[in-house]
Amino acid sequence: xxxxxxxxxxxxxxxxxxxxxxxxDLTPEQVRDxxxxxxxxxTTASIEGPEQKGERLVYTFRRAVGTKxxxxxxxxRPSGVVLRQREDGLTYVEPYSVGTxxxxxxxxxxxxxxxxxDRRFLPAIRRG
Numbered sequence: 001x002x003x004x005x006x007x008x009x010x011x012x013x014x015x016x017x018x019x020x021x022x023x024x025d026l027t028p029e030q031v032r033d034x035x036x037x038x039x040x041x042x043t044t045a046s047i048e049g050p051e052q053k054g055e056r057l058v059y060t061f062r063r064a065v066g067t068k069x070x071x072x073x074x075x076x077r078p079s080g081v082v083l084r085q086r087e088d089g090l091t092y093v094e095p096y097s098v099g100t101x102x103x104x105x106x107x108x109x110x111x112x113x114x115x116x117x118d119r120r121f122l123p124a125i126r127r128g
Contacts, residue, residue, distance in 0.1 A: 009056050012031055041063055044064040
């Protein structure tokens with residue numbers, strides 16, 4: 001019984017798109033940098049894998065969810081919101097009560113609206 005060594009080819013995937021390997025001498029991080037010119041959002045993507053599919057090793061780039069200052073999924077913030085991720089991968093914001101009632105939240109929202117209206121319209125009224 002002999003053992004044969006077979007080299008598996010690499011491929012990459014991002015957002016459902018199959019990306020060919022630009023060079024077998026490049027690390028997955030370097031490949032991500034190469035494709036960042038075409039897909040700028042891939043720059044902050046995490047690299048998962050490799051996962052063997054047939055005779056290929058597939059690395060998957062997962063895009064970071066959210067924007068600057070975003071919290072990780074399912075983490076609670078004292079600001080009164082929690083980010084949740086559904087099974088299909090979509091993220092949504094859900095209100096979270098931090099020892100305050102709905103009435104308190106409404107009061108805060110009305111105060112903020114009032115301040116915004118004052119800043120927006122009072123200077124225009126004063127100018128007449």
